[in-house]
Amino acid sequence: MPNTGKSTFFNRVTGASARVGNWPGITVDLFASKVLLGADMVEIVDLPGIYDLHGFSDDERIVRHFLEDAAVDLVAVVINASQIDRQLGLALQLRHVGLPTALLLNMADEAKQRGIRIDTGTLALELGAPVALLSAKHGHGQREAMAMLAHALSSVPRVPIGAVRAQLAADDRIDVDTAAALKAAVDIPERMSEQLTDRIDRVLLHPLLGLPLFFLLMLLVFEGVFALGEPLQRALQWVFEGVRTAALNPLFAYAPAMVRGFLLDGVWSGVVTVAAFVPLIILFFLFMAVVEDSGYLSRAAFLTDALMAKLGLDGRSFVMMLMGFGCNVPAAMGTRIMRSRGLRLLTMMIIPVSLCSARLQVFLFLTAAIFAPAQAPLVIFSLYVMSFVAAIVTAIVFKGRFRSDEPFVLELPPYRWPTLRQIVLRAWHEVRHFLRRATKFIVGGVVLIWLLTNLPAGAVPGSTDTLAGMLGRLFQPVLAPLGIDERLTVALIFGFVAKEVVIGAFAVIFGFEGQALASDLAARMDWVQAYSFMLFTLIYTPCLSTVAALRAEARSSGFALISVTWSILLAWAVSFAFYQLARHFGY
Numbered sequence: 099m100p101n102t103g104k105s106t107f108f109n110r111v112t113g114a115s116a117r118v119g120n121w122p123g124i125t126v127d128l129f130a131s132k133v134l135l136g137a138d139m140v141e142i143v144d145l146p147g148i149y150d151l152h153g154f155s156d157d158e159r160i161v162r163h164f165l166e167d168a169a170v171d172l173v174a175v176v177i178n179a180s181q182i183d184r185q186l187g188l189a190l191q192l193r194h195v196g197l198p199t200a201l202l203l204n205m206a207d208e209a210k211q212r213g214i215r216i217d218t219g220t221l222a223l224e225l226g227a228p229v230a231l232l233s234a235k236h237g238h239g240q241r242e243a244m245a246m247l248a249h250a251l252s253s254v255p256r257v258p259i260g261a262v263r264a265q266l267a268a269d270d271r272i273d274v275d276t277a278a279a280l281k282a283a284v285d286i287p288e289r290m291s292e293q294l295t296d297r298i299d300r301v302l303l304h305p306l307l308g309l310p311l312f313f314l315l316m317l318l319v320f321e322g323v324f325a326l327g328e329p330l331q332r333a334l335q336w337v338f339e340g341v342r343t344a345a346l347n348p349l350f351a352y353a354p355a356m357v358r359g360f361l362l363d364g365v366w367s368g369v370v371t372v373a374a375f376v377p378l379i380i381l382f383f384l385f386m387a388v389v390e391d392s393g394y395l396s397r398a399a400f401l402t403d404a405l406m407a408k409l410g411l412d413g414r415s416f417v418m419m420l421m422g423f424g425c426n427v428p429a430a431m432g433t434r435i436m437r438s439r440g441l442r443l444l445t446m447m448i449i450p451v452s453l454c455s456a457r458l459q460v461f462l463f464l465t466a467a468i469f470a471p472a473q474a475p476l477v478i479f480s481l482y483v484m485s486f487v488a489a490i491v492t493a494i495v496f497k498g499r500f501r502s503d504e505p506f507v508l509e510l511p512p513y514r515w516p517t518l519r520q521i522v523l524r525a526w527h528e529v530r531h532f533l534r535r536a537t538k539f540i541v542g543g544v545v546l547i548w549l550l551t552n553l554p555a556g557a558v559p560g561s562t563d564t565l566a567g568m569l570g571r572l573f574q575p576v577l578a579p580l581g582i583d584e585r586l587t588v589a590l591i592f593g594f595v596a597k598e599v600v601i602g603a604f605a606v607i608f609g610f611e612g613q614a615l616a617s618d619l620a621a622r623m624d625w626v627q628a629y630s631f632m633l634f635t636l637i638y639t640p641c642l643s644t645v646a647a648l649r650a651e652a653r654s655s656g657f658a659l660i661s662v663t664w665s666i667l668l669a670w671a672v673s674f675a676f677y678q679l680a681r682h683f684g685y
């Protein structure tokens with residue numbers, strides 16, 4: 099079942115870092131990892147959660163195909179022990195189709211809190227499958243669960259490929275059997291005690307206060323990120339500058355000017371200017387991890403569901419947008435939990451305008467350079483609001499084209515304290531993401547930009563005679579009305595590949611890094627130009643990876659093309675309107 103702690107368990111036993119969150123539908127793809135279990139090397143696969151075997155959404159299909167085609171030796175069915183009465187049926191369903199199963203009753207801690215008592219021995223007899231009770235998040239009962247799995251694995255008969263498919267239909271006895279097993283082995287208190295969750299929800303889901311509280315909370319997150327992150331970022335910049343003056347400059351003092359320029363002003367400047375923002379990004383995601391893992395994200399879906407329905411979307415689309423704050427690619431993949439194709443496509447239309455961490459870097463940099471410190475969190479917040487506005491406009495424009503009539507019942511998970519372990523895993527996830535993108539795009543991007551801004555030989559680096567200058571001039575007729583000059587144009591062109599490249603590109607194009615770059619930019623552009631540039635960066639195509647993900651998920655190149663064209667047009671229109679109006683009113 100979704101949100102039962104499969105990935106948490108998987109991470110614990112394999113040491114992997116599959117994404118975990120308090121929201122059904124976090125995992126949408128297969129993750130595999132090998133571990134030693136007893137005396138055997140086994141491959142464990144983390145699957146997306148499903149409600150039943152006959153579902154029609156893409157992730158349910160993935161699970162069904164996997165079970166049919168992969169000849170698994172054992173299916174470890176993870177269910178939430180505190181909801182055993184509603185979830186046991188799925189375990190029986192799997193058992194009835196002839197799959198070798200073992201049952202992991204996770205969230206033993208929550209079940210205990212609610213006074214639910216489960217006799218695992220009796221339950222195992224009733225089900226005809228081994229049962230273990232555990233709490234994957236806290237690691238309780240994990241050793242026993244692994245021993246149980248090892249034992250089950252050595253004693254079950256192997257299932258030949260194809261045997262499952264034939265039997266998928268036969269499940270009429272399941273309700274009867276579930277009731278019998280529950281009666282024999284499980285004791286659920288008649289009236290659950292007054293839950294803390296209900297009490298918190300009475301405030302946070304208040305019909306009038308709910309949404310304002312949500313925005314207030316997000317604003318607090320930004321204030322917090324800035325308050326803690328700015329000093330960190332400055333410290334890191336200071337270290338990078340120190341390394342350069344103390345070590346790199348002397349080291350390359352006698353190297354040919356071209357080599358020195360390439361390595362120091364190209365690669366080094368570009369990469370460290372971007373890297374200085376990593377602490378801020380990590381902080382942002384630590385805060386978001388708390389919001390997400392606490393269960394508040396599902397409440398956000400609930401609060402916005404009515405508004406989203408008017409736009410032809412639902413609460414899940416909103417959550418996918420929030421996930422897009424991290425990276426648009428997994429958000430696009432996350433739409434697999436939706437059954438209706440229309441709804442999926444419409445959600446995928448709005449995801450690319452969601453303000454991802456790479457854009458956040460650009461905004462943090464420009465905001466710090468151009469605006470006063472007190473204004474910075476507000477400017478960033480306004481860009482998040484603009485991200486939603488762009489999504490709403492997009493949905494209104496496309497909702498006639500992509501229709502959905504899928505009914506949607508939202509399940510609110512209980513609030514949970516995030517554990518340190520999960521927060522650290524999440525931070526590590528972000529750092530790894532950055533490093534991967536850095537090696538893939540940033541280094542390549544800054545090298546290419548350095549070449550463009552220094553060739554042809556003889557041209558003054560960074561001047562309008564270079565290749566970059568010519569490229570910038572080519573687009574001037576379109577971008578000048580937005581207040582975007584030739585040099586910024588080059589950064590935007592590279593930003594099409596990946597937004598991580600943009601500030602690295604600034605460093606190379608303007609020939610400064612860190613603080614010096616910020617002051618140089620402040621002298622070159624006013625706030626209207628900077629904001630117009632940020633609006634364009636926010637709305638136009640996020641990166642090539644997102645385009646590829648959209649194409650793959652929609653299984654349509656036409657769709658990807660529409661998305662790219664639309665986002666560029668919208669970006670242009672919004673920046674144009676802003677820039678011209680601001681200038682008109684004398685700013």
Ligand SMILES: Nc1nc2c(ncn2[C@@H]2O[C@H](COP(=O)(O)OP(=O)(O)OP(=O)(O)O)[C@@H](O)[C@H]2O)c(=O)[nH]1
Nearest residue numbers: 100101102103104105106119123124125147233234
């Ligand atoms: N209280 C408690 N919470 C847990 C336990 N195990 C996992 N969780 C929490 O349950 C939530 C869901 O965990 P995941 O591991 O993402 O669940 P999943 O089954 O992989 O979910 P999907 O991938 O969406 O199907 C997270 O907030 C976890 O922190 C547990 O033993 N006790």
Ligand SMILES: [Mg+2]
Nearest residue numbers: 104105124125
């Ligand atoms: Mg998962």
